[in-house]
Amino acid sequence: MLRLVNKFSIQPLSMPEAQAPTPRDAQRHVPVMLPEVLRALQPETGGIFVDGTFGAGGYTRGILQSANAQVIAIDRDPSAIAAGQALVKEFAPRLRLVHGAFSSLKELLAELGVAKVQGVVLDIGVSSMQLDEAGRGFSFMKDGPLDMRMAQAGKSARDYVNALSAEDLANIVFIFGEEPRSRAIARAIVKARSEAPLMTTLDLVRAVERATGPQRATDRTHPATRTFQALRIFVNAELDELAAALLAAEEVLEEGGRLVIVTFHSLEDRIVKRFFTARAGREPQGSRHQLVAAAPPPATFTQTEKGAVAASEAEARANARARSAKLRFGIRTAAPPTPLAPEAFGLPRLEKH
Numbered sequence: 445m446l447r448l449v450n451k452f453s454i455q456p457l458s459m460p461e462a463q464a465p466t467p468r469d470a471q472r473h474v475p476v477m478l479p480e481v482l483r484a485l486q487p488e489t490g491g492i493f494v495d496g497t498f499g500a501g502g503y504t505r506g507i508l509q510s511a512n513a514q515v516i517a518i519d520r521d522p523s524a525i526a527a528g529q530a531l532v533k534e535f536a537p538r539l540r541l542v543h544g545a546f547s548s549l550k551e552l553l554a555e556l557g558v559a560k561v562q563g564v565v566l567d568i569g570v571s572s573m574q575l576d577e578a579g580r581g582f583s584f585m586k587d588g589p590l591d592m593r594m595a596q597a598g599k600s601a602r603d604y605v606n607a608l609s610a611e612d613l614a615n616i617v618f619i620f621g622e623e624p625r626s627r628a629i630a631r632a633i634v635k636a637r638s639e640a641p642l643m644t645t646l647d648l649v650r651a652v653e654r655a656t657g658p659q660r661a662t663d664r665t666h667p668a669t670r671t672f673q674a675l676r677i678f679v680n681a682e683l684d685e686l687a688a689a690l691l692a693a694e695e696v697l698e699e700g701g702r703l704v705i706v707t708f709h710s711l712e713d714r715i716v717k718r719f720f721t722a723r724a725g726r727e728p729q730g731s732r733h734q735l736v737a738a739a740p741p742p743a744t745f746t747q748t749e750k751g752a753v754a755a756s757e758a759e760a761r762a763n764a765r766a767r768s769a770k771l772r773f774g775i776r777t778a779a780p781p782t783p784l785a786p787e788a789f790g791l792p793r794l795e796k797h
C-alpha cells in the first residue's frame with residue numbers, strides 16, 4: 445500500500461513569476477464566517493495572532509480591526525503576498541506578511557523571533573482570486589494553462605496529468621475527488637494524452653468528458669468538478685499541509701491560545717475533527733492511534749463546541765462558498781504536545797482499487 449504524498453517542498457521566499465495582483469483582488473474574495481471566526485479566535489489587545497491563509501486579507505483585517513493586536517499572516521501564493529502590501533502599510537507596524545507554507549509556521553515564526561502566539565486561524569482551500577484567474581488553471585469553467593499551483597512553483601497539474609500512470613491518476617481522482625468514475629476518467633486521460641499532451645484546463649475537461657459525457661441538464665455539477673478538486677489537492681499536497689499545520693499550531697500556541705480552522709469539504713474536515721478528538725482527550729483509551737496506549741497523554745486542547753459550526757443562513761444565502769463551510773476550534777491547555785501517529789488524521793492512502 446502506497447502512501448499518497450507528493451512531497452511539497454517549502455517554496456523560496458522570492459516571488460519570481462508572481463502574477464501581477466490587480467486592485468480588484470482585495471474585493472474579490474469575500475471572507476467566509478468572519479464573525480464566527482472572530483468569536484472563536486477572540487483577538488485581544490497586545491496578542492500576536494497568525495492568519496495562516498492570508499488570501500485577500502479578510503480575516504487579517506477583521507483581527508486588526510477588532511483589537512489592538514499584531515498579526516503575522518502567511519500565504520504560499522506570491523500574488524497574495526504582493527497584493528497584501530497595501531494592507532501591511534495600512535496597519536503598520538501591526539501586520540507582518542510572510543511568504544511560505546503554513547505547515548512551516550513554527551519555522552516562519554522563529555525567523556521573526558516569535559516563539560509563542562495567542563491564536564492561529566486557517567481558512568483552507570483556494571481563494572476566489574485563484575479560482576477566477578484563468579491563468580492559474582484551477583477552474584474547469586475557464587480555459588487556461590493546466591497549472592493549479594498555489595505557490596506558482598514546483599510541478600503543475602499539467603506535469604502530473606501527462607506523466608502519471610492510469611492507475612495513479614485513478615487513485616488520485618478516486619481518493620481526493622471521491623469520484624466513482626475515476627478509473628474510466630483515468631483511462632480517458634491516458635488515451636487523450638497519447639494523441640496530444642493535455643496543456644490546458646479545457647483539454648482536461650474534454651478528456652474527462654470522453655469518459656463521462658458532457659454535463660446533462662439533470663447533473664447538479666459538471667462532470668469534471670471532482671477531477672479538478674482531486675488534482676488541486678494532489679498538486680498542492682493540501683491534506684498533508686493541513687495535518688502538519690495543526691501539529692505546528694499546537695506547538696506555537698501558548699496556554700489559552702486558540703486554534704480556529706475553517707474547511708470546505710469532508711476530506712479536510714475529517715482531518716481537523718480527528719485532530720481535535722485525539723488532542724482533546726476524547727480518543728478511546730487504548731486506541732491504536734496513541735503511541736502510549738495505556739495512559740492517554742494529557743489533552744492539549746479543550747473544546748467548548750464539540751461539533752462543527754456552520755455559516756448563518758443569511759451568509760449561506762448570500763455566498764454559495766459559505767454553504768459548505770465548517771468551523772472547528774480548540775483552546776490550548778498547558779500540556780506539552782506528544783507525538784501523534786499519522787493514522788490519527790485519517791490521511792487518505794493510495795490503495796489499489
Ligand SMILES: C[S@@+](CC[C@H](N)C(=O)[O-])C[C@H]1O[C@@H](n2cnc3c(N)ncnc32)[C@H](O)[C@@H]1O
Nearest residue numbers: 475497499500501502503519520521545546567
Ligand atoms: C480561502 S483563501 C483565504 C481567504 C482569506 N481568509 C480572506 O479572508 O481573504 C486560502 C488562501 O490560503 C492560501 N494557502 C492554501 N494552502 C496554503 C498553505 N499550505 N500554506 C500557506 N498558504 C496556503 C491560498 O494561497 C489562499 O490564498
